[in-house]
Amino acid sequence: MDHHLLAIRVFARVVETGGFTRAADSLRMPKATVTKLIQNLENHLQTKLFQRTTRSMSVTEAGECYYQRVIKWLAELEQMEGSLTKSQAAPQGVLRIDVGGSTARQVLLPALPDFIARYPQIQIDLGVCDRIIDLINDSADCVIRSGPLADSSLIARRLFPLKWVTCATPAYLARYGTPQHPCDLEQDYPLAHYRHALNDRIQPLRFIDQGKEIDILHRYQVSVNESNAHLASALAGLGIIQTFRFMAQPHLDSGELISVLDNWQLPDEQMYVVYPSNRHLSAKLRVFIDWAVETFK
Structure with missing residues (x-):
């Protein structure tokens, strides 16, 4: 049998x-x-x-x-x-989770000691990259990602909202000036763009002005396909960047970065934990999802 x-x-x-x-x-x-x-x-x-x-x-x-x-x-x-059996009370086994670099460093890893203390028999295999993986073919139990679902066969549980911020170093703003409108960036402001790890496309800076979206894709000093490195490019003074506020917040608090164009920011996105709908939900995955929703809501 x-x-x-x-x-x-x-x-x-x-x-x-x-x-x-x-x-x-x-x-x-x-x-x-x-x-x-x-x-x-x-x-x-x-x-x-x-x-x-x-x-x-x-x-x-x-x-x-x-x-x-x-x-x-x-x-x-x-x-x-x-x-x-006792598997519900004491889930065990290897749990494979995929997450973006900045989310791993600033959100998930600092919280994981609590999860491991609750479920010491679960081993975490953490895949860290900004490339959106195929949950089935890449053998992950779940992923933590932002944005809308492109695959209707997946289930998403909301974790927390993501606010955007546009920012640069004080030295950069002293050299180039502080932009007053998104269109100012099309002039003489070097940018540091984020480049998608999956398709290698440059992500423009996006703003909302009187209900209309403005995309800025101007000349750039550097483009980066990993979120932590993208933030580092701004801290190095290579350009203005647009990133999630939770990533930049420590540097905004310290004065290393200054936010600009706050009146034109995009609406919040959402961070989700995502898993396949056609895969049976194991005890170890179930407790992780419930823990993540409880911890990060």
Whole structure:
């Protein structure tokens, strides 16, 4: 029965990741083991679950129907086991979380000792980067990210609001002057732009003026694709930047940075913890999500 249950779990992961190799990597088992388990499952069901060639793999109609039933059953099994064992009271195992650099440094890591004290049997594997990952293929249990969801198959729990700030060093403003309107930045103000890690596109400075959005994409001294380095570029006097206030606040308080154009800021964004809707919610993931919402709300 244990072997058959493992085959079912492996089957679900192959469907979710879209391939035997990705499933094997995410489950940390040899690809040959994954292949053998799927073959045994197909023999047991006397049904072909995947169409496989040397170049591609696809789920058969029978396989898709089986998957839709399997994921519901796995979720129910997880909940049942959680209620009958100590796993709900003492969740354990490795929890893989992906988070942006500045959020990790200033928000999550300072708070994690509290979570670890509550749940000492959970190990945290923290992936830190500004690139938005694929939750399924990159094998993360959840991510902490800002902005709207681009994938309707994901579930997001709100953590806290994010306010924007436009800022520069006192020395920079003494040299170039303090802008009075966003359009002033199109003149002789060097900028330090943020460059998206995923698509390498420059993010313009954005402002709201009388209900209209103004985008400023002027010449820049430097562009950076990581949030901590982007903040460091402003502290080095390389240009005006636009960033989340929680990142800049310590430097605003110390006087290292000065906020400008406060009357034209964008509306708040939201920070979320995000996880797949089609993956059963394990006890370790459930307690982390609840803890994060409680801690950061």
